[in-house]
Each structure stands twice: as structure tokens, then as C-alpha cells.
Amino acid sequence: MNASTNTLAKDLAEQKYKYGFVTAIDSETAPVGLSEDTIRFISAKKNEPVWLLEWRLKAYRQWLKMREPKWAKVHHPPIDYQAASYYSAPKQSDKPKTLDDVDPELLATYAKLGIPLQEQEILAGVQERRVAVDAVFDSVSVATTYKKELESHGILFCPISEAVQTHPELVQKYLGSVVPVSDNFFATLNCAVFTDGSFVYIPKGVRCPMELSTYFRINAENTGQFERTLIIADEGASVSYLEGCTAPKRDVNQLHAAVVELVALDDATIKYSTVQNWYPGDKDGKGGIYNFVTKRGACRGARSKISWTQVETGSAITWKYPSCILQGDDSVGEFYSVAITNNHQQADTGTKMIHIGKNTRSTIIAKGISAGQADSTYRGLVKILRTAKGARNKTQCDSLLIGDKCGAHTVPYIESRQPKARVEHEATTSKVSEDQLFYCQQRGLNAEEAMGLIVNGFCREVLQELPMEFAVEAQKLVSISLEGSVG
Amino acid sequence: MLEIKNLHAAIGNKEILKGIDLTIPSGEVHAIMGPNGSGKSTLSYVLAGRAGYDVTQGSVIFNGKDLLALNTEERAATGVFLAMQYPVEIPGVTNMMFLKSALNAIRKSRGESELDAMQMLKVLRGKAKEIGLSEEMLKRAVNVGFSGGEKKRNEILQMAVLEPLLCLLDETDSGLDIDALKIVADGVNALRSPARSMIVITHYQRLLDYIKPDRVHVLAFGKIRKSGGAELAHELEAKGYADFTEAA
Numbered sequence: 001m002n003a004s005t006n007t008l009a010k011d012l013a014e015q016k017y018k019y020g021f022v023t024a025i026d027s028e029t030a031p032v033g034l035s036e037d038t039i040r041f042i043s044a045k046k047n048e049p050v051w052l053l054e055w056r057l058k059a060y061r062q063w064l065k066m067r068e069p070k071w072a073k074v075h076h077p078p079i080d081y082q083a084a085s086y087y088s089a090p091k092q093s094d095k096p097k098t099l100d101d102v103d104p105e106l107l108a109t110y111a112k113l114g115i116p117l118q119e120q121e122i123l124a125g126v127q128e129r130r131v132a133v134d135a136v137f138d139s140v141s142v143a144t145t146y147k148k149e150l151e152s153h154g155i156l157f158c159p160i161s162e163a164v165q166t167h168p169e170l171v172q173k174y175l176g177s178v179v180p181v182s183d184n185f186f187a188t189l190n191c192a193v194f195t196d197g198s199f200v201y202i203p204k205g206v207r208c209p210m211e212l213s214t215y216f217r218i219n220a221e222n223t224g225q226f227e228r229t230l231i232i233a234d235e236g237a238s239v240s241y242l243e244g245c246t247a248p249k250r251d252v253n254q255l256h257a258a259v260v261e262l263v264a265l266d267d268a269t270i271k272y273s274t275v276q277n278w279y280p281g282d283k284d285g286k287g288g289i290y291n292f293v294t295k296r297g298a299c300r301g302a303r304s305k306i307s308w309t310q311v312e313t314g315s316a317i318t319w320k321y322p323s324c325i326l327q328g329d330d331s332v333g334e335f336y337s338v339a340i341t342n343n344h345q346q347a348d349t350g351t352k353m354i355h356i357g358k359n360t361r362s363t364i365i366a367k368g369i370s371a372g373q374a375d376s377t378y379r380g381l382v383k384i385l386r387t388a389k390g391a392r393n394k395t396q397c398d399s400l401l402i403g404d405k406c407g408a409h410t411v412p413y414i415e416s417r418q419p420k421a422r423v424e425h426e427a428t429t430s431k432v433s434e435d436q437l438f439y440c441q442q443r444g445l446n447a448e449e450a451m452g453l454i455v456n457g458f459c460r461e462v463l464q465e466l467p468m469e470f471a472v473e474a475q476k477l478v479s480i481s482l483e484g485s486v487g
Numbered sequence: 488m489l490e491i492k493n494l495h496a497a498i499g500n501k502e503i504l505k506g507i508d509l510t511i512p513s514g515e516v517h518a519i520m521g522p523n524g525s526g527k528s529t530l531s532y533v534l535a536g537r538a539g540y541d542v543t544q545g546s547v548i549f550n551g552k553d554l555l556a557l558n559t560e561e562r563a564a565t566g567v568f569l570a571m572q573y574p575v576e577i578p579g580v581t582n583m584m585f586l587k588s589a590l591n592a593i594r595k596s597r598g599e600s601e602l603d604a605m606q607m608l609k610v611l612r613g614k615a616k617e618i619g620l621s622e623e624m625l626k627r628a629v630n631v632g633f634s635g636g637e638k639k640r641n642e643i644l645q646m647a648v649l650e651p652l653l654c655l656l657d658e659t660d661s662g663l664d665i666d667a668l669k670i671v672a673d674g675v676n677a678l679r680s681p682a683r684s685m686i687v688i689t690h691y692q693r694l695l696d697y698i699k700p701d702r703v704h705v706l707a708f709g710k711i712r713k714s715g716g717a718e719l720a721h722e723l724e725a726k727g728y729a730d731f732t733e734a735a
């Protein structure tokens with residue numbers, strides 16, 4: 001009996017995307033095409049030092065000799081890298097100094113997206129957790145909140161283009177140190193043409209007093225977005241960072257190829273959460289973002305910890321493997337993931353845990369939900385080097401199918417050179433059962449609410465890893481992406 | 488008041504209910520007994536509106552409404568509640584979350600305001616205590632890892648929280664020890680009210696020592712074969728169902 005799950009799957013396939021509007025704003029956009037001149041143009045726009053321009057050009061020359069990776073289980077027509085523009089920025093005379101200087105059209109856009117760009121007053125006696133936001137619109141950061149307060153703790157939170165000017169020594173030291181320039185086709189392209197992104201430095205012994213977050217918005221047509229994020233937690237520091245993203249509905253595919261690098265020194269902790277909601281394309285698979293992203297964290301110091309949590313609901317294609325290099329002894333890597341695909345969406349996502357130091361530990365919990373004709377793959381590598389005495393990994397991959405036209409695949413690679421390492425892997429595949437749906441509906445929930453509840457339950461272990469401020473939002477997003485015509 | 492007239496229902500091509508006639512006035516508790524496979528669970532699913540059961544003939548009117556014209560959640564909103572023979576597990580969804588979603592969905596459909604987390608917690612704590620379920624059980628995933636008895640008590644808890652008008656209890660007593668049986672019976676008796684009709688499906692006369700039915704019906708081979716007062720249950724206990732054959 002699958003009649004009603006199939007109807008639901010069909011409803012899901014017709015879900016509405018709420019963030020598909022376009023902001024009418026004057027932009028300065030680079031001419032279509034990619035060449036050394038394009039890179040010089042971007043670098044000049046950003047007023048970059050020579051070393052960075054040279055770094056970009058070197059990457060570009062390498063990229064020309066590279067090919068797109070073919071190993072992922074995703075399919076798309078060839079991408080014409082000469083057909084897109086690599087820079088687009090809202091026109092403004094000067095970089096706005098305060099929120100009052102930001103174009104009201106942009107402020108309205110973020111309000112519509114539910115992103116707080118106003119700093120909240122601390123109410124007497126009320127201990128509300130606050131969130132600092134860096135808002136990136138196409139190729140530039142348009143506003144960063146709470147900068148002053150964060151600076152009083154010695155914390156740097158600013159657009160990376162600004163950090164290049166104000167703290168070049170930090171940028172030069174760490175940029176490309178986790179994801180090498182030649183890492184992979186998309187990462188190398190990013191090195192050549194990256195435009196903006198966030199930079200975070202948490203000094204020794206400082207616990208960041210609020211959540212930091214970056215909100216990426218693609219607005220311009222026919223542009224790629226290539227952002228670059230660099231987060232450094234010095235000894236004993238800790239930070240929780242969240243990234244969100246949306247894009248207008250357009251029926252051509254747009255490329256988003258970001259690079260995120262994290263560095264945790266001795267006893268430092270970085271928690272990096274993503275709620276990815278790029279436009280997924282329409283129900284026939286037309287349009288949507290190609291999300292080809294390289295995210296990697298280095299646990300350089302002893303007892304350091306990097307935790308990735310991702311909720312991936314958008315994009316036409318997701319190709320992304322947030323990873324941890326567990327170099328420091330006793331360091332810890334975690335990967336918690338929910339990937340929801342429907343219609344013709346494709347996701348090939350997972351993680352790599354590279355154990356180098358002694359007693360390094362990693363945990364992987366990946367939940368894949370497929371509906372419509374979507375295809376979802378978990379691809380993971382757990383690599384344990386001979387040096388990693390006492391290393392441990394636990395991996396759990398669960399797939400949930402809605403309807404019978406979708407697919408789920410699990411591809412776990414385990415390479416261990418350390419005979420005493422302990423590696424555990426568990427995988428399950430299940431369907432939302434008719435029994436469960438009936439049970440919920442008998443108690444008064446409609447079919448969509450029932451599906452939302454069941455799927456949220458399935459994702460719970462991952463969702464509860466999100467910072468409190470975002471957990472509720474993420475739950476709603478999970479339900480919304482499962483809502484049919486009601487959405 | 489529930490009025491079932493000449494109800495025929497099939498699963499695929501197989502006719503299971505072959506003309507049920509049954510009237511349950513408001514405020515009454517009726518027991519349905521009968522051999523395994525006679526169609527008792529089927530009747531409860533058909534009343535609750537489960538997909539996969541085709542009603543081929545007959546009518547079901549509940550408090551003046553044509554129940555068969557409503558979908559599952561609309562029936563729940565009009566007050567139909569089915570305590571299932573095999574309660575379903577929902578991993579990752581806490582009992583609390585489940586009850587909150589259910590109660591608010593039903594309140595919304597009745598045009599009542601939704602309860603916030605604090606109000607809900609208060610309601611749930613009170614009800615759980617009455618049913619003898621610890622607060623700890625509210626935080627566990629719905630029916631996951633529950634013992635047979637806990638699952639059945641959990642059904643009664645849901646019933647107490649949702650305050651339905653038509654309670655269908657499908658073998659809520661099977662698998663319970665005597666203490667659990669008493670708790671379940673107390674929960675059911677507490678809900679007896681002039682506005683509420685109940686159908687208690689059971690195999691054993693034992694439950695009816697604790698829940699005194701107004702009427703007892705025998706369902707065999709898809710039809711009500713005999714009806715009587717509480718004494719009929721004792722008679723069945725002594726003689727079994729041998730008298731009821733397919734031809735009768």
C-alpha cells in the first residue's frame with residue numbers, strides 16, 4: 001500500500017521555494033568570461049596586495065590544466081565557464097560604515113529573508129543569546145553586525161576582503177593552508193576568482209560570546225558565487241559559527257563554488273553549522289544552484305575539536321564533503337548531516353576524517369532523505385594513518401525514502417594502517433511507513449504535518465547538534481521542504 | 488451517537504465486513520468480542536478511515552455527520568480516536584512532541600487556540616500521572632523500546648489528552664498483567680461521560696470485570712451475530728465461539 005506515500009511524494013515534488021524573489025538593485029557586474037584579466041579586475045576591485053594577486057593567478061594557471069572531477073554520482077550538462085560573470089556587487093559610493101548607510105533595498109531583502117541586521121539592545125536582566133551576522137550579497141559583504149563588541153574581546157569578524165587589508169599577516173599565514181591551492185578543480189577555481197566571504201579570528205583563551213553567522217545571498221543573474229571563509233581558533237579559544245544561504249528562482253543553473261577553511265590550535269573548539277537552502281530548481285529539474293563546495297578543518301592542536309553540522313535542503317546539485325584532519329593528539333572530529341533531496345535534486349555528500357594524531361576520535365552521523373525522483377549519496381572516507389595509535393571512529397548512515405521513484409546510496413571507504421584502531425560502521429535504509437502516517441493522521445495531523453513530524457524525528461540526532469537559535473528554524477525548514485501545495 | 492448500517496468493507500477483492508449493523512448511543516460503552524480474524528480490527532480501521540479499506544456498501548453516521556465522507560484527520564477532529572492493537576513506533580519524535588502536535592492540530596480544527604509549551608507540559612504531566620506513566624516516558628520517542636504494557640498505557644494517555652467523543656479500543660487489554668489492566672480500565676472509566684461513546688474490542692471477559700459494558704456484541708465472519716447485556720460476555724467465556732459458524 002503505497003498510494004498515499006506516492007501522492008505525498010508528488011506533493012513534495014511541487015513544493016514552493018519561499019526565497020525565490022529578486023532584489024531590484026543597481027549592480028556593477030564584471031563582463032562575462034574568465035581570463036587573467038578577470039582575475040586582475042577582481043583583485044583591483046578589492047584593492048588587493050600583490051602577493052594575493054599572484055596567488056590567484058598561480059591558481060588560475062593550475063586550474064587551466066585541471067578537469068572537473070567525475071567520480072561523484074551526479075549528472076549535469078557541461079558547465080561553460082566562459083558564459084558566467086565572476087563578479088557582481090551592488091553599487092554604492094563607499095562601503096557603508098553603519099547600517100544607516102546600507103541601501104534600504106538591501107535591508108528590505110534581508111528583512112524578507114528573516115536575517116537580523118539590527119543589533120539588539122541588551123535588555124536589563126534578560127540574558128538573550130545574540131547572533132552577529134555578516135551579510136554577503138553576490139560578490140561582496142554588505143554589512144557585518146556587532147563588530148565593535150566582538151573587537152572588545154579581541155575577536156576579528158569581518159569580510160575576508162577587509163581582513164586582507166587590516167590583518168594581511170593572518171590571512172597570508174592561513175589562506176590555503178588547509179585546502180591547498182591545487183586541491184581540486186572547484187577549489188582551485190575558487191582560489192583564482194573568490195570574491196568575498198567571512199574571516200574569523202578568535203584569540204587565545206577567548207570563548208566567543210555570541211553566535212557568528214554569515215548569510216550568503218545570490219541575487220544577480222548569470223553570475224557564479226565563489227566565497228571564501230577562513231576561521232582560526234587560537235589556543236583554548238572556542239566559537240560557534242553558522243552559515244545560511246538562498247538564491248532567487250531562475251531557470252538557468254548557477255554555480256556556487258565555495259571554500260571554507262578552519263584551523264583549531266591546542267584545546268580550541270570550532271562548531272560550524274550550515275543551513276543550506278539554495279534554490280533547488282523547479283519540479284522538472286530546471287534551474288537551481290550547482291553547489292560544489294570544499295570545506296575542511298584542521299585540528300592542528302592537541303585536544304582540539306572541529307564539529308560540522310549541516311542541513312542541506314536546497315541546490316540542484318550538492319557536491320560537498322566537510323572534512324577534518326585530526327593532526328593534534330586527542331583531537332576530535334564530528335560530522336552531523338541531514339541531506340534532503342526531492343524532485344530532480346542530486347546530492348553527493350559526506351565527509352572525510354583523516355586520523356593522524358594519537359587517540360584521535362571521530363563521529364559521523366549522516367541522514368539522507370529522498371523524495372520525488374531525487375538521488376542522494378553518502379560518500380565518506382575514514383583514513384587512519386599508522387601514527388594514529390588508539391584512533392576511533394563511529395559512523396552511522398541512515399537513509400529514508402519517501403515514495404518509490406527516489407534513490408539512496410551509501411559509499412563508505414575505510415582505510416586503516418593502524419591495526420589497533422577501532423572503526424564501526426552502521427547503515428540503514430527505511431521508508432516512511434503507511435502505519436506511521438496513519439497513526440499520526442488518526443491523531444489529527446494532516447498528511448504533510450505527519451510527514452514533517454516523522455522526518456524531523458528521523459533527523460533529530462543531527463538537528464539537536466545545531467545551536468539552539470537555529471534548531472527551531474531548521475525543523476521548520478525540514479517540514480517546509482516537505483510541504484506540498486501548502487508551502 | 489454512532490449509527491452503523493449495513494456496513495460492507497473489503498481489502499482488495501476480499502470482503503471482510505459483510506453487513507454490520509450497530510448503534511451506540513452517547514454515554515454508552517459497548518464491547519465487541521469474537522474469534523481471531525473475524526474483522527474486529529478491520530471495523531475499527533474502517534471507522535477511523537484507514538487507507539486500503541474499501542467500503543462497498545452501508546453508512547456510518549456519527550453525531551449527525553457522515554463519517555465515511557471525511558478523511559482520517561477530519562474524523563480525528565470530529566472526535567474519533569482509535570487505541571490501536573499494535574501501537575506504532577516513531578523514532579526520534581518524543582511522546583511530548585507527538586502529543587503536542589496532535590492536540591494542537593485538533594484544537595486548531597475546532598477553532599480553539601493552540602497551547603504553548605508551558606500549558607502543554609502542565610496538561611501532559613497531569614494526565615501522565617493519572618495513567619501511571621512517568622514523566623520520563625514523555626521524553627522518550629513514541630513507543631520506541633516501550634514494553635507491551637507501556638505501549639497500551641501510552642494509547643490511553645493519548646486518549647485522555649485528546650478527549651475524543653468516540654473511543655475505539657482495539658484489544659487494549661491483551662498482553663497486560665492484572666495491575667496494568669486495572670490502570671488501563673481506570674483510565675477508560677475516568678473518560679466515561681454522557682457525551683462519549685466507546686467501543687471496547689476484547690478477547691477476554693476479564694477486562695469487562697473492570698469496564699462494565701452497557702452492551703456486548705459478538706462479531707464473527709464479518710457480521711454481528713449476537714448482542715446482549717454484560718452477561719453475554721460470561722456466557723462466551725464459558726462456551727467459546729463454537730456456536731458461531733460462517734453459515735449462521
Ligand SMILES: Nc1ncnc2c1ncn2[C@@H]1O[C@H](COP(=O)(O)OP(=O)(O)O)[C@@H](O)[C@H]1O
Pocket residue numbers: 498501503521522523524525526527528529530
Ligand atoms: N492487509 C490485509 N490484507 C488482506 N487481508 C487482511 C489484511 N488485514 C486483515 N486481513 C484479513 O481480514 C480478516 C479480519 O482481520 P482482522 O480485522 O484483523 O480480525 P480481528 O481483529 O477480528 O482478529 C482476517 O481474515 C485477516 O486475515
Ligand SMILES: [Mg+2]
Pocket residue numbers: 527528529572657658
Ligand atoms: Mg484485531
